[in-house]
Amino acid sequence: MISAPDREPWSAMPSPPTDRVVAVTEFLAARPAEPATVAELVRHLGINRATCHAVLAALVRAGWVVRDPIAKTFTPGPALIALGRAAECGVPAARAAEGELAALVRDLGMAATAGYPSGEHIVIGSHVAVRGSDGDGDIVRVGQRIPFAPPFGPGLVAWAGEPEIARWLGRAPHADPARTHHFRDVLATVRRRGYTVESDTPASRRLRALLVELDSLSPRQRPAVTELLHEIGTIEYLDDDLREARTYPVGVMSAPAFTGDGAGALNISVYVWADPDPAGIRAIGDRLLAASRAITHNLGGTAPPDFPQTSADT
Structure with missing residues (x-):
């Protein structure tokens, strides 16, 4: 005992x-x-x-x-x-993701990152930029911490047990029943398609710019991040939001990779910053799913039985 x-x-x-x-x-x-x-x-x-x-x-x-x-x-x-190199060696997921991130950038022409859950944050451990890009469109840096709280990181908890899901939901700023219900719909959507699709709006861009500076913000400035999270509420497209045959402003798309016990080991993200149609979104999603399975295999991990192979499975 x-x-x-x-x-x-x-x-x-x-x-x-x-x-x-x-x-x-x-x-x-x-x-x-x-x-x-x-x-x-x-x-x-x-x-x-x-x-x-x-x-x-x-x-x-x-x-x-x-x-x-x-x-x-x-x-x-x-x-x-030396500490950074030691940390890379100590995080097997970082080594497992390295080649796949480079392949994503090559195949999609989009910057890619790997983020690792660490307590109440997701830490960006790897960032591969598009060759020749000035980086202005990539609101990200290695070492950046993103709150592991709604609306961020649903893929890392979508297949988890209820206690872990409840902890994630409980970190939402100014949580209320309606918003909690919506975030549960987000988790169900991620389980169906295997990846997240964030909308690209002026508010979501402003939030990501603030998150880059989160560690350097003064205690007086940090409440602005919480308030902006509350203002945005959700940034995820649900299935019904993408039904029409038109283009949609998309910011970041992500998919998880898994450990041996099926837990979320890391989040693979690509920075779309474009307006694809539903078919284009599914094509990016399918490439993310392939990267997720490859990284999970490299880790010796196991994807959940209902983790989709492609968008056609959803």
């Missing part, structure tokens, strides 16, 4: 000093080409100047951060390169 303390996750014990180290590191990593001053870190992160100096001094000694003695600014340090 598991003792009572073991039922509580170790992550439930907060450590404010450690949180401040993480906050400083993530802020700098979120904008590697923009050296930050102590004043900027203090203003954005809401920590006092003395604490900020102490955290930076420790990070500089560890090689996690580099200080420019003339400009008195700070940037990510070389020691983080």
